Amino acid sequence: MGKEVDYDIVVIGCGVAGTSAALAAAEKAKEEGEKLSIALLERSDFDHRGGNSRWTASYMRMKNLDEVADNFVEDMMAFSDNYSDRKYIETLAANAGKTLRWVQEKGVDFDYLPTMFLTSSKPRLLPVGGGRAIIDTLARKASALGVEIIYEATVWDLVLNEEGAVSGLKVRVKGGGSLHLNVGAVILAAGGFQGNQALMSRYIGRDAHKIRTVAEGGLFNKGEAIEMAMKIGARGAGQFDSFHAEPVDPRSKREEAAVMTFPYAILVDKNGQRFVDEGRTTIDEQYEAVARTIFYDLPDHIAYMISDQKMYDIPNYEQALETDKPAIEADTLEELAEKLEIPADKLVATVESYNKACQPGEFRWDKKDGKKAIGINPPKSNWAIPIDKGPFIAYPIVCSNVFTNGGIATDTDGRVLSQDDYPIPGLYAAGETAGLYYGKYPGGTSVLRGLVFGRRSGMHAVSYVCNPEKLEV
Known part of the structure; x- marks a missing residue:
């Protein structure tokens, strides 16, 4: 299989969810005096990193930096015909403001910038510089705290130990070779599956190959993270036969x-x-x-x-x-x-x-x-x-296709849930890899949830790998 490398936490995907997860994990480890090795793996090269996040204007369904829009939870539930996870959405609403303040502290500015919606009916707060400003800023801060960012590396399999906890990753590198990473925890933040023609046909249906991605970043979202998690028993969430x-x-x-x-x-x-x-x-x-x-x-x-x-x-x-x-x-x-x-x-x-x-x-x-x-x-x-x-x-x-709706079920800490709704030890998901949306998309929530649950996943993963009784966390 090639050489083996050890990391305490590996984050897959360099978008808003992945960079916020990696930075939050590095900050929490430093705060608690833990010397953890953290890596962030990205399938693209440096110049194309970030998937969808790199291209989005990054609309926020916020009144201001501290308050979500009126009827935030009820609107999101109504848009999904009440199929979405209410507790997840309530957690998003409760943590949105403090998470954006955290992003702002890192150096990202926010403003009420002009949008393409001339008759917008909801507030639209945006980061100056769009999604790219977020990933560039958070990635730079994470690197400064020792996070190793590895480009042109694609994870293709998860490995479990005898207790059923995630303990390893198989990673295909440029040229086609593969290596094995021994890991303490994995955070899946690799987007949806809009860049995978086979999965689009399987879930979206006839002529799905004719639906272009809204930006080239979506072509990097191949869905392996979702498939890997489901292969080891993760439950799906979100409307798999639909997309934004x-x-x-x-x-x-x-x-x-x-x-x-x-x-x-x-x-x-x-x-x-x-x-x-x-x-x-x-x-x-x-x-x-x-x-x-x-x-x-x-x-x-x-x-x-x-x-x-x-x-x-x-x-x-x-x-x-x-x-x-x-x-x-x-x-x-x-x-x-x-x-x-x-x-x-x-x-x-x-x-x-x-x-x-x-x-x-x-x-x-x-x-x-x-x-x-x-x-x-x-x-x-x-x-x-x-x-x-x-x-x-x-x-x-x-x-x-802006992004696909189907993904992995998680709890409010980002832990991936099994078909029996138990957390799979050592496995987390955030952003569009985590399924949430059904029916109509509630605008201005995707980047927001990527940041909120990326950060929560990163923090919880540190607690998990630092706890000697991992399975009890």
């Missing part, structure tokens, strides 16, 4: 090339037909459902946003267009349809019937304005303004 979806421009190679201006426009399928109430609610509360509809219900899994020059009158519209590709423009709807390769007569008829259905009223881009389009199917509940001021514009939209 986002509408993006398929022409763009840019990370998170989101198209979030569609509430002010109409959406049509490749046959030129509308298929959704684009103004049903604020963009942050509906974009995921729209993206899912595009993938699951539409021919060729694609839609087109159709608008006109009035879109450019909306303040800060550029923030809601994260794509780096320009709009497709044409002087007439017929020409636009030709460029989009959709039936011109159908598109013209759709726009004309929509224009006639638009009701009078004051257009307000920044909130639900009640300006409706009625008498058509589907109706439009807000922001119904005629499309009649050429040149006409269009953006293609497909569904992207």
